[in-house]
Amino acid sequence: MRIDTPAGSILCDPWVNPAYFASWFPFPDNSLLDWETLGQVDYLYLSHLHRDHFDAAHLRRFVSKKARVLLPEYPTSELEDQLRELGFTDFIKTVSEEVLELDGGLKVMIQALTSPTDGPIGDSSLWVEYDGVRLLNQNDARPTDLALFESLGHVHAHMLQFSGAIWYPMVYELPQAAKTAFGKQKRDRQFDRTWRYIDDLKASHVFPIAGPPCFLDDELWQFNDIFGDEGNIFPDQSVFMKEYAKVGGTNGVVLLPGSVSEITETSIETTHPTDVDEFFANKVAHLEEMRERKRPIIEAEKASWRHPEIDVLKEMKRRIEPLLEESIYLAKGVGGPVRFDLVGYDGDAVESIVVDFPGKEVRRYADEKVRYRFRTERALIEHLLFIDEVDWVNSLFLSCRFSAARIGQYNEFVYAFFKCLSEERLQYAEGWYDEHERTTDAEDITLGDWVVQRRCPHLKADLTRFGIVDGDQLTCQLHGWRFDLPSGRCLTGVGHQIRARRAGEPAPATDGDTPEAAATPA
Numbered sequence: 001m002r003i004d005t006p007a008g009s010i011l012c013d014p015w016v017n018p019a020y021f022a023s024w025f026p027f028p029d030n031s032l033l034d035w036e037t038l039g040q041v042d043y044l045y046l047s048h049l050h051r052d053h054f055d056a057a058h059l060r061r062f063v064s065k066k067a068r069v070l071l072p073e074y075p076t077s078e079l080e081d082q083l084r085e086l087g088f089t090d091f092i093k094t095v096s097e098e099v100l101e102l103d104g105g106l107k108v109m110i111q112a113l114t115s116p117t118d119g120p121i122g123d124s125s126l127w128v129e130y131d132g133v134r135l136l137n138q139n140d141a142r143p144t145d146l147a148l149f150e151s152l153g154h155v156h157a158h159m160l161q162f163s164g165a166i167w168y169p170m171v172y173e174l175p176q177a178a179k180t181a182f183g184k185q186k187r188d189r190q191f192d193r194t195w196r197y198i199d200d201l202k203a204s205h206v207f208p209i210a211g212p213p214c215f216l217d218d219e220l221w222q223f224n225d226i227f228g229d230e231g232n233i234f235p236d237q238s239v240f241m242k243e244y245a246k247v248g249g250t251n252g253v254v255l256l257p258g259s260v261s262e263i264t265e266t267s268i269e270t271t272h273p274t275d276v277d278e279f280f281a282n283k284v285a286h287l288e289e290m291r292e293r294k295r296p297i298i299e300a301e302k303a304s305w306r307h308p309e310i311d312v313l314k315e316m317k318r319r320i321e322p323l324l325e326e327s328i329y330l331a332k333g334v335g336g337p338v339r340f341d342l343v344g345y346d347g348d349a350v351e352s353i354v355v356d357f358p359g360k361e362v363r364r365y366a367d368e369k370v371r372y373r374f375r376t377e378r379a380l381i382e383h384l385l386f387i388d389e390v391d392w393v394n395s396l397f398l399s400c401r402f403s404a405a406r407i408g409q410y411n412e413f414v415y416a417f418f419k420c421l422s423e424e425r426l427q428y429a430e431g432w433y434d435e436h437e438r439t440t441d442a443e444d445i446t447l448g449d450w451v452v453q454r455r456c457p458h459l460k461a462d463l464t465r466f467g468i469v470d471g472d473q474l475t476c477q478l479h480g481w482r483f484d485l486p487s488g489r490c491l492t493g494v495g496h497q498i499r500a501r502r503a504g505e506p507a508p509a510t511d512g513d514t515p516e517a518a519a520t521p522a
């Protein structure tokens with residue numbers, strides 16, 4: 001998205017090239033836009049380092065290095081470092097949640113989210129005001145609420161994510177019926193969360209953005225939402241419009257690559273390069289055409305992944321063991337061995353490697369019970385080791401080029417660890433969990449027949465806004481985590497016990513602990 005005002009232009013997250021092992025492509029295709037012109041901007045805003053937002057090749061080739069970078073306030077300097085490597089030199093280091101006045105009366109504010117589960121250690125939203133017109137590019141950030149943005153005055157344009165951007169549940173080795181049921185739940189939750197944010201902000205116009213991607217490799221083609229599968233987590237903008245209408249939404253605006261919306265305090269005028277409804281009616285044909293056109297790009301990428309000279313076990317040992325040694329919270333959170341089954345170039349399983357979190361070592365699999373098992377091509381791991389990738393979420397996992405099985409519930413610590421394969425990141429995540437663990441939330445609220453802690457045990461959403469009680473279950477709508485209230489057990493992830501009692505029952509003498517919930521076999 002490019003924001004043009006008389007006081008300057010801001011280019012936001014220009015993503016064009018495929019991301020995550022050539023799995024995700026932008027849809028509709030934006031590679032044919034006039035990027036030479038679009039890249040000549042005054043400011044550049046990169047919300048975070050996820051590769052469907054931070055497209056290094058595109059930034060290097062097309063975006064003016066004179067652009068001033070609006071930098072979110074992140075705990076590590078990785079975003080700035082990577083932009084410097086690409087040739088950007090002019091950085092405006094914003095302070096999270098503080099309005100900054102730029103030249104010509106242009107105002108911006110960036111809210112940086114910095115928990116280990118927010119993007120690759122950091123995700124953010126950009127608020128912009130010029131001449132009384134306000135815009136929030138919430139992107140795919142998940143703030144607990146939008147109160148801060150609301151407090152700065154009525155927002156005219158609200159851009160936010162509404163579709164899926166994860167590997168769940170598709171990659172899990174589950175019967176198809178279960179996968180469909182989980183997928184449907186997830187799809188519904190995504191929309192519920194979107195309605196919640198829209199309702200919070202009550203902007204004049206709502207723009208569904210930040211996804212979904214499309215999948216053009218034959219191996220991943222089935223992830224496109226073109227088969228009428230109600231369990232597909234990647235509904236597109238046209239589905240958004242239909243669902244939004246069902247909940248009474250009338251102010252949605254779909255943008256195609258090349259669309260232009262002119263927004264004033266009282267009006268909006270949008271022009272499109274082609275008819276939007278017709279475009280989505282022909283989605284399959286567009287995808288098929290893209291698939292043929294992009295095939296050489298995918299093939300070329302695939303050819304670069306193999307590094308047979310790399311001894312995967314030895315390299316994983318060398319890189320991961322020192323981090324296991326240092327890890328307290330993440331290792332304890334994972335709590336068991338995690339197994340990688342590697343498939344050779346000819347499709348046969350060739351190697352089973354275990355990252356043993358309690359034992360703090362990386363070794364060959366020894367026929368034991370494991371908490372998580374991932375099966376993927378050995379070439380992908382070779383490539384991650386070859387490029388010294390510190391974030392396997394922002395590469396392997398988001399690629400969806402793996403399958404997974406687990407015992408027990410979702411374990412956020414597994415993914416948090418594999419996105420922290422550097423000293424700097426690991427230390428930050430450990431510190432964050434340490435602080436988080438020490439902070440107990442004493443305040444209780446009443447929801448229906450229950451008295452529960454006010455802050456969600458997951459990432460502290462305010463349950464007066466996000467909590468929905470249905471019988472004995474509470475769902476926090478921010479990420480859809482569910483809790484069994486009689487036992488306090490989290491039904492979605494390991495740990496995260498909630499404090500709850502029936503209204504009218506006395507409060508226990510002590511509380512605030514969050515003992516690990518017992519894992520139940522999936």
Ligand code: FES
Pocket residue numbers: 456457458459460461476477478479480481
């Ligand atoms: S904060 Fe994530 S589910 Fe509540």
